[in-house]
Amino acid sequence: xxxxxxxxxxxxxxxxGTLDAxxxxxxxxxLKHDAKMRKAxxxxxxxxxxxxxxxxxxxPAPAAIALQEQLRPPTxxxxxxxxxxxxxxxxxxxxxAVTAGLIIWSVLPPPMDQRTVxxxxxxxxxxxxxxxxxxxxxxxxxxxxxxxxSLATRAGxxxxxxxxxxxxxxxxxxxxxxxxxxxxxxxxIRNLLTLNNINYESVPASVAERVExxxxxxxxGGGFASDAAMGAAAPAPAALQADKEKSEExxxxxxxxxxxxxxxxxxxxxxxxxxxxxxxPVPTPLAPSARAAGAGGGGQGMGGGSRxxxxxxxxxxxxxxxxxxxxxxxxxxxxxxxxxxxxxxxxVARNVTPDQLGxxxxxxxxxxxxxxxxxxDPSANRVTQAQTYRKQAPDRSEQTNLNQRQVQTQSPWQYSxxxxxxxxxxxxxxxTQPPISYSPRYDVTIVVQGEGAAAASIPTWPAPxxxxxxxxxxxxxxP
Amino acid sequence: MLAAAGFNPxxxxxxxxxxxxxCIRKALSGDRGAFADLAxxxxxxxxxxxxxxxxxxxxxxxxxxETFLRALSGLASFRNESSAYTWLFRIAMNLAxxxxxQLVRRKTVQESQLRTANADGVERPGIFDTxxxxxxxxxxxxxxxxxxxxxLAALGRLNEEQRKLLVMRDxxxxxxxxxxxxxxxxxxxxxxxxxxxxxxxxxxLKGYFEAHETVTP
Numbered sequence: 001x002x003x004x005x006x007x008x009x010x011x012x013x014x015x016x017g018t019l020d021a022x023x024x025x026x027x028x029x030x031l032k033h034d035a036k037m038r039k040a041x042x043x044x045x046x047x048x049x050x051x052x053x054x055x056x057x058x059x060p061a062p063a064a065i066a067l068q069e070q071l072r073p074p075t076x077x078x079x080x081x082x083x084x085x086x087x088x089x090x091x092x093x094x095x096x097a098v099t100a101g102l103i104i105w106s107v108l109p110p111p112m113d114q115r116t117v118x119x120x121x122x123x124x125x126x127x128x129x130x131x132x133x134x135x136x137x138x139x140x141x142x143x144x145x146x147x148x149x150s151l152a153t154r155a156g157x158x159x160x161x162x163x164x165x166x167x168x169x170x171x172x173x174x175x176x177x178x179x180x181x182x183x184x185x186x187x188x189i190r191n192l193l194t195l196n197n198i199n200y201e202s203v204p205a206s207v208a209e210r211v212e213x214x215x216x217x218x219x220x221g222g223g224f225a226s227d228a229a230m231g232a233a234a235p236a237p238a239a240l241q242a243d244k245e246k247s248e249e250x251x252x253x254x255x256x257x258x259x260x261x262x263x264x265x266x267x268x269x270x271x272x273x274x275x276x277x278x279x280x281p282v283p284t285p286l287a288p289s290a291r292a293a294g295a296g297g298g299g300q301g302m303g304g305g306s307r308x309x310x311x312x313x314x315x316x317x318x319x320x321x322x323x324x325x326x327x328x329x330x331x332x333x334x335x336x337x338x339x340x341x342x343x344x345x346x347x348v349a350r351n352v353t354p355d356q357l358g359x360x361x362x363x364x365x366x367x368x369x370x371x372x373x374x375x376x377d378p379s380a381n382r383v384t385q386a387q388t389y390r391k392q393a394p395d396r397s398e399q400t401n402l403n404q405r406q407v408q409t410q411s412p413w414q415y416s417x418x419x420x421x422x423x424x425x426x427x428x429x430x431x432t433q434p435p436i437s438y439s440p441r442y443d444v445t446i447v448v449q450g451e452g453a454a455a456a457s458i459p460t461w462p463a464p465x466x467x468x469x470x471x472x473x474x475x476x477x478x479p
Numbered sequence: 480m481l482a483a484a485g486f487n488p489x490x491x492x493x494x495x496x497x498x499x500x501x502c503i504r505k506a507l508s509g510d511r512g513a514f515a516d517l518a519x520x521x522x523x524x525x526x527x528x529x530x531x532x533x534x535x536x537x538x539x540x541x542x543x544x545e546t547f548l549r550a551l552s553g554l555a556s557f558r559n560e561s562s563a564y565t566w567l568f569r570i571a572m573n574l575a576x577x578x579x580x581q582l583v584r585r586k587t588v589q590e591s592q593l594r595t596a597n598a599d600g601v602e603r604p605g606i607f608d609t610x611x612x613x614x615x616x617x618x619x620x621x622x623x624x625x626x627x628x629x630x631l632a633a634l635g636r637l638n639e640e641q642r643k644l645l646v647m648r649d650x651x652x653x654x655x656x657x658x659x660x661x662x663x664x665x666x667x668x669x670x671x672x673x674x675x676x677x678x679x680x681x682x683x684l685k686g687y688f689e690a691h692e693t694v695t696p
Contacts, residue, residue: 008674009667043681044674046688050630051649051680053623059526063540067522067547071515 007037015044175376175447176364185373186345186448192363199350349444357442364446495520499563506554514554518547521564524651525571531646532575534635542578546571561660568651569661576639626687633683641676648673 013019014027031038059067176185186202193200349360364375498520505513525546530539549570550557557566634642647653647661659669681688 006667006671009670012670012674040678044677047645047677047681047684048649050626050684051634051645054531054627054630054650056523056527057530057536058523059543060536060540063526063544064522067518067544068515070544071511071518071547071551073511 011037011041011044015041015048174360174364174444177374177376185367186347188367189347189364189446189448192360193347193349196356196359196363198352198356198360201348201350202345345448347446347448349446352442352444354440354442357444360444360446496562500559503554503557503559503563506551511551514547514551517563518550521567522547524564525567528568528646528651529571529575531631531634531650532572532642533578534631538578542571542574545574549574561657565653565657565661568647568653572643572647572661576643579639622691626691629687630680630684633680633687636683637676637679640672641679644669644673644676645680649677 010019010023010027014024019027031041058064176189190200190202349356352360361375361377367373368375499517502513502517502520506517522543526539526543529542529546530536533539533542546567550567553570557563634645637645643662644658647658648655653661655666655669659666662669664672
């Protein structure tokens with residue numbers, strides 16, 4: 001139940017004009033008789049009018065702007081996707097990208113095809129040939145480096161060879177297995193190398209070296225002396241053992257100084273039997289070829305004309321050789337020759353051409369037919385394959401014509417690069433005094449092994465591709 | 480005169496209400512620009528009400544800014560049961576009341592500072608300047624401007640509840656129903672309070688009105 005409106009409410013409604021007609025007439029009748037009510041109504045109107053007359057004051061502009069800046073998102077007003085501004089921006093970006101691409105395309109060198117790569121290799125090869133000398137380290141060029149440039153472009157050719165045969169082809173190893181050596185096999189190998197004008201290093205095993213020294217001392221003029229002809233004071237077993245240890249220490253030091261040269265010899269020698277010394281790539285001080293090489297100590301000898309020098313050098317080792325006379329005498333009493341398990345020695349022929357390699361092979365095979373030795377040549381097939389590739393390659397004039405045709409068929413902007421390559425080729429040709437040699441060079445390691453030692457090391461070698469080189473009769477008697 | 484010119488207040492009010500709803504819906508979906516548009520539509524009226532409530536332009540501007548920032552942060556709590564302006568006005572009045580309480584507490588300590596003359600030497604009326612009476616109106620060139628200042632000063636001398644009622648009803652012309660909802664009082668009570676607030680203001684302006692005007696019966 002609502003309360004009846006009081007006079008204040010009625011006056012408020014009357015002043016606002018919201019009373020109905022009946023109540024309005026009633027209020028007007030009351031106002032005529034009540035002065036206090038009239039005064040109150042007058043006050044209401046006066047106050048309402050005074051407040052209503054107050055001006056509406058808008059928010060000051062700085063405050064309004066600050067408020068809008070606070071309420072508006074910080075990003076710039078979004079531009080519709082269909083706005084031309086987007087199209088303009090897109091077109092500008094595309095134009096910039098195309099311009100930049102053209103600039104880069106015109107500045108960068110063109111992509112090189114296989115032939116261009118080959119031409120670049122020709123340039124680098126020519127430049128490299130300038131520095132070609134007869135020094136020991138640089139004279140032995142790798143097969144891939146000395147190959148004719150056209151070979152580099154032959155798919156699956158020398159690259160494949162280089163990958164497959166890097167270990168065996170560049171340094172072919174021939175193992176001469178001797179069933180019962182009487183001491184002349186290694187000497188014959190040296191003579192063979194000397195006759196073919198091949199540089200070599202003789203790396204004898206310690207025991208074999210001592211025997212060799214003893215023979216050289218007994219017969220200064222060289223020749224094939226038997227062990228039985230040699231005689232001297234017998235060395236004490238303790239002295240022999242001490243000398244062995246001394247030799248091992250020297251060989252270990254030499255191996256650390258020349259690991260690259262030591263690797264093939266270690267492979268060739270295989271696991272040496274107990275009590276024997278692994279051949280060293282660097283000759284011991286008693287090595288006759290090293291003595292013949294003279295100053296420098298590089299261990300590189302020249303076979304031709306060095307026999308007398310070698311004998312003279314070995315004469316200085318006479319006291320040592322005399323100490324080992326007993327050993328040689330003992331050998332002669334037991335039937336002569338070395339024991340089957342001894343590693344006899346190793347000869348490393350340097351800078352061997354394919355023709356010289358063929359002569360080495362044929363000479364060793366001729367010896368094998370005559371005596372009790374056999375030749376194991378696991379790299380024969382590989383080398384033959386590389387020679388075949390070389391024979392199929394075009395000669396130098398053909399390659400030059402090919403390069404010229406390539407330059408003529410290239411576009412103008414490619415021509416500049418090709419022209420530069422050609423210029424570099426011509427420059428290399430003019431500055432290279434010695435003719436560019438594309439003939440491969442090899443390091444041929446010839447290992448002389450006893451039958452027993454070779455039997456242990458041969459299985460670890462790659463199987464020979466051809467069996468024609470193995471001429472040792474299966475019925476060859478073992479010692 | 481506006482009606483003769485073709486102005487339809489109800490249609491205009493409906494259009495404004497529809498615009499406010501659109502702005503709030505967009506703002507709720509993440510469009511801050513829409514809320515800025517809403518603020519642009521109501522910022523002058525909010526400022527005006529706060530100006531009358533505080534009697535100080537700078538305070539009114541600060542409170543207006545604060546009002547819209549509060550509204551933006553509490554936008555999710557807005558319900559369409561009331562108009563956007565009523566919602567904003569309620570926030571503004573609450574802020575003004577809070578500010579008034581802070582000033583009253585500060586006034587007890589620094590009362591003299593509130594009546595300090597400005598730097599230009601002209602002493603401006605403050606809504607809380609209780610020492611100024613209606614009879615001590617400043618010698619202004621414009622009589623109307625003088626009366627407005629006197630009225631504002633008298634309004635400032637009322638209590639917060641009376642001042643809020645007078646501002647909402649006699650200045651902002653908010654209908655009784657909305658005011659009753661905002662103040663959470665019955666409609667009859669609201670009208671009685673409004674009646675007493677007017678009498679109180681009239682009492683504050685008694686000297687001024689007696690000196691310059693005659694009360695019409």
